[in-house]
Amino acid sequence: MPLQSAARGEAVRNLEQAVRFSDGWIIYLLTNAVPIREAAGDVRGAVAAAVEITEAKRTDELRNLLINELNHRVKNTLATVQSLAMQTLQVHAKPGAFT
16 A cells, blocks of 8 residues: 555555455556655655546557557558568569559
8 A cells, every 4th residue: 555655664656556446347547655754864754646547548558458459450451562562563563564
């Protein structure tokens, strides 16, 4: 837990956490926590802040899924074009002959 880490003197920066509730719902949090120190440097306490990033996380996942699908389709199209070009080259000895 970030607050406990900060209470031990360890700063926690930009920790992404998935929190699962008993009903199965999951939210994502971006958490920062820092120790509060006395003038002598001893840890006196800690403070933490968390921001819910569930929608941003889901948007990123969807964008990655769409990009991967697009990459797949582009590769398939390129493979088709390359196949047609290779078949045409087998029929015509000179590449300029199949324009």
